[in-house]
Amino acid sequence: xKMTIPSFLRSLCTAIALSFAAPTVLADAxxxxxxxxxxxxxxxxxxxxxxxxxxxxxAFTERKGRPFYVEGYAEREGKRExxxxxxxxxxxxxxxxxxxxxxxxxxxxxxxxxFAGVKILKHSEPILLLGIPESAMVRFNEQYxxxxxxxxxxxxxxxxxxxxxxxxxxxxxxxxVIAQNQVMMTSGAAVARxxxxxxxVVREPARLKETGATLDWATLVREGSVKRLTVRPEQxxxxxxxxxxxxxxxxxxxxxxxxxxxxxxxxxWRNLMAxxxxxxHAIFVIRSGGQESFKGSGFVRGGLYDxxxxxxxxxxxxxxxxxxxxxxxxAAAGAPAYSESAIFIVRxxxxxxxxxxxxxxxxxxxxxxxxxxxxxxxxxxxxxxFWIPAHYLEGGRPVIRKPTPTWxxxxxxxxxxxxxxxxxxxxxxxxxxxxxRLTRASTHKNKWPVNAFKYTxxxxxxxxxxxxxxxxxSITQVLTWFHALLFQWTWExxxxxxxxxxxxxxxxxxxxxxxxxxxxxxxxxxGSLSELLYxxxxxxxxxxxxxxxxxxxxxxxxxxxxxxxxxxxxVSVLSMTLAEMLAEVEPFKTTxxxxxxxxxxxxxxxxxxxxxxxxxxxxxFCKYLCPLGAALAxxxxxxxxxxxxxxxxxxxxACAVGCGSLAIDKDGRIDQRECLLCxxxxxxxxxxxxxxxxxxxxxxxxxxxxPLTPIGADGYYIPIKPVAAAKPASA
Amino acid sequence: MVNPTMPTDPVEPPYAASGTLGLIAxxxxxxxWPWSRxxxxxxxxxxxxxxxxxxxxxxxxxxxxxxxxxxxxxxxAIIGWxxxxxxxxxxVRLGSKPYVKEGPWWGRRxxxxxxxxxxxxxxxxxxxxxxxxxxxxxxxxxxxx
Ligand code: SF4
Ligand code: SF4
Numbered sequence: 059x060k061m062t063i064p065s066f067l068r069s070l071c072t073a074i075a076l077s078f079a080a081p082t083v084l085a086d087a088x089x090x091x092x093x094x095x096x097x098x099x100x101x102x103x104x105x106x107x108x109x110x111x112x113x114x115x116x117a118f119t120e121r122k123g124r125p126f127y128v129e130g131y132a133e134r135e136g137k138r139e140x141x142x143x144x145x146x147x148x149x150x151x152x153x154x155x156x157x158x159x160x161x162x163x164x165x166x167x168x169x170x171x172x173f174a175g176v177k178i179l180k181h182s183e184p185i186l187l188l189g190i191p192e193s194a195m196v197r198f199n200e201q202y203x204x205x206x207x208x209x210x211x212x213x214x215x216x217x218x219x220x221x222x223x224x225x226x227x228x229x230x231x232x233x234x235v236i237a238q239n240q241v242m243m244t245s246g247a248a249v250a251r252x253x254x255x256x257x258x259v260v261r262e263p264a265r266l267k268e269t270g271a272t273l274d275w276a277t278l279v280r281e282g283s284v285k286r287l288t289v290r291p292e293q294x295x296x297x298x299x300x301x302x303x304x305x306x307x308x309x310x311x312x313x314x315x316x317x318x319x320x321x322x323x324x325x326x327w328r329n330l331m332a333x334x335x336x337x338x339h340a341i342f343v344i345r346s347g348g349q350e351s352f353k354g355s356g357f358v359r360g361g362l363y364d365x366x367x368x369x370x371x372x373x374x375x376x377x378x379x380x381x382x383x384x385x386x387x388x389a390a391a392g393a394p395a396y397s398e399s400a401i402f403i404v405r406x407x408x409x410x411x412x413x414x415x416x417x418x419x420x421x422x423x424x425x426x427x428x429x430x431x432x433x434x435x436x437x438x439x440x441x442x443x444f445w446i447p448a449h450y451l452e453g454g455r456p457v458i459r460k461p462t463p464t465w466x467x468x469x470x471x472x473x474x475x476x477x478x479x480x481x482x483x484x485x486x487x488x489x490x491x492x493x494x495r496l497t498r499a500s501t502h503k504n505k506w507p508v509n510a511f512k513y514t515x516x517x518x519x520x521x522x523x524x525x526x527x528x529x530x531x532s533i534t535q536v537l538t539w540f541h542a543l544l545f546q547w548t549w550e551x552x553x554x555x556x557x558x559x560x561x562x563x564x565x566x567x568x569x570x571x572x573x574x575x576x577x578x579x580x581x582x583x584x585g586s587l588s589e590l591l592y593x594x595x596x597x598x599x600x601x602x603x604x605x606x607x608x609x610x611x612x613x614x615x616x617x618x619x620x621x622x623x624x625x626x627x628x629v630s631v632l633s634m635t636l637a638e639m640l641a642e643v644e645p646f647k648t649t650x651x652x653x654x655x656x657x658x659x660x661x662x663x664x665x666x667x668x669x670x671x672x673x674x675x676x677x678x679f680c681k682y683l684c685p686l687g688a689a690l691a692x693x694x695x696x697x698x699x700x701x702x703x704x705x706x707x708x709x710x711x712a713c714a715v716g717c718g719s720l721a722i723d724k725d726g727r728i729d730q731r732e733c734l735l736c737x738x739x740x741x742x743x744x745x746x747x748x749x750x751x752x753x754x755x756x757x758x759x760x761x762x763x764x765p766l767t768p769i770g771a772d773g774y775y776i777p778i779k780p781v782a783a784a785k786p787a788s789a
Numbered sequence: 790m791v792n793p794t795m796p797t798d799p800v801e802p803p804y805a806a807s808g809t810l811g812l813i814a815x816x817x818x819x820x821x822w823p824w825s826r827x828x829x830x831x832x833x834x835x836x837x838x839x840x841x842x843x844x845x846x847x848x849x850x851x852x853x854x855x856x857x858x859x860x861x862x863x864x865x866a867i868i869g870w871x872x873x874x875x876x877x878x879x880x881v882r883l884g885s886k887p888y889v890k891e892g893p894w895w896g897r898r899x900x901x902x903x904x905x906x907x908x909x910x911x912x913x914x915x916x917x918x919x920x921x922x923x924x925x926x927x928x929x930x931x932x933x934x
Contacts, residue, residue, distance in 0.1 A: 726793035
């Protein structure tokens, strides 16, 4: 029983998506279809515009080196002269950008190691599709031109004291450019090291320790001297085959005497070691499952094994026929049955790099993956890390500095801003938790105790959160989660945007505590801007033009936002790209991320129209259109702590008339899905001049000369209980 | 006279007065089982037919998860089924257990469910159930995307 989304439906969606995009932006490289050969053909430059990134070069070699690059030559006075090198980023690294997919970049570098050209061939960044024009990315890349690949180039400020060259980020696409910078620097350095522009990384050789222990297979596996690499068929886009792996490999490092002897047996191990000099390293591989050959069927004498390699840091080691020895027998007791085997020799000096058994390395199986939806092939690498157990090294494992992951760098570089933002969130929650004190200090004529806090929150959220941090939550994030939940949940992806990450924690917590009102009513940058405009409109004398839709009409229109939400959800299942585009129903990107005046007129008109309308109707977008508001309203049904009501609310209209959100019905009930927690009705609740039943009681008591007791939590005066007269003292 | 402290009229489900453990068990049962015998007995013929159809659909949805667990179904199909079932569950529950909880989840206040209340309840509950099963299947390696 199989049911997939029909491919014609997918294509239709993509077509619609593209026709949307075409008139508005030039999304050249967005999900561009590249020829399959670009990944594999020796002649890279027949498929990629190499000459564009290496000006002056007229002839290019085939792919060479590990990782790959090509040389570009010019003809000068009849002589061929080296101009520089061109590399395809995905040949070297697969660092993903915001979309979780790499930005495929063609990079040119001159013979002295200066960047000569950068061209993005394909990317999947939604933010560059709509919103930020691709030209911004082009401009970002232009900053590399002429810079030396060995310099310390970072996104951010230039810090001459620390020798750091800064690049200007693209606001709103920080994650994308940080990833892009890593790709540029990793790729450039990998090639520069191979061609001798940069010094190769020198790693201390391992000082191996012999323990004399006799090891069986199970022990070897347990202590990590033998490792496993399993590739399942579905990982390469093939149908599952009853649990049978695509390939199942075991491998280990033979130079360590105890391990080498255990695997090969004493005699064979001595023989092998006698043939190696001290910079050379032996690795064994056996295949215990699967049909696929790791030596490759296309292997010819004198050629290269193209399915397996070793990586240490940014150095890659490949094997030629002379680096291969037969493995006749695995001596260790309990070893699995195997159907293919090899001993490979890592010969670093052939590749201008150093390999050290003391440091971790990766055994890599290179496969092809066929995308089931599009049929496109792409490279897929599968690897398992190996690090020799500490007890086999004199002095234990060396200390290594892992490169900081992208997301962590973002948190580090923006620590101050993150701290301020977190403080804002906590403060607003704390203020709201103490709402009772504020509402009691206010009256229907003077709501400043509440409003001072709320308006401050608005202003900060508009200026700091919205315009400065660009941390406007959006429905596309909700859709992205749905997808991440289904396909692949990577914390890194969410952590790379610290503000959005923290904002969502706040939203989830407060929606369950109090409902969506605290976010929508107090902190949503667009919502705040919208209501602030309404208030300003009132203050500057436009009050008589301000109006509410009649309640019956409002009660119909409020459902529209739910339809918008469910519509987007449904579309996103078919095509995330189309859903991202339709999510433009949120004017957030136009308002905060890109700026009202930087977008094509339909977007500007829409956003400006909504904001203009907000001067006359309170929050029209929030009430009727916002899919995010709808998505948050639904769980608000089950918020834990609602607002207070008293019995008389059923006939009194005072609160309902004052409710800007039209959330109070004719029976005085509050619709928690619509309420934005403005607290106006809570001010009335304890205001003995504003709340009619309270006012009545106040007058009654005053007339009768009774004291005005404080107002209790139930919203009534605390009843006057006659204190029982003291008992007469017994005689 | 309406009670304005709740968004809809208060309701007492049959188990509202049971002890803490009994209440937890009854609520758990309520989340997983949309039908109620009382409602079934007291309803008109077409309602009963609808309930029966619902049972069939539920059986289908269960079978779907079993198939998924056997690695025989793709994600698109699972989502489709789960969504379809959820729509039906809303209708069934409006007939059989037309109430939702009000206020803290550990409290004992219930109220009559309007259509939107029910949509929110079923949507939210089934999202959690679906996500749990999905993650379980995926981490067990039975569902690969
Ligand atoms: S309804 Fe939408 S725009 Fe309005 S405050 Fe809520 S999230 Fe923001
Ligand atoms: S007046 Fe009361 S019900 Fe209306 S939005 Fe404000 S807090 Fe909510």
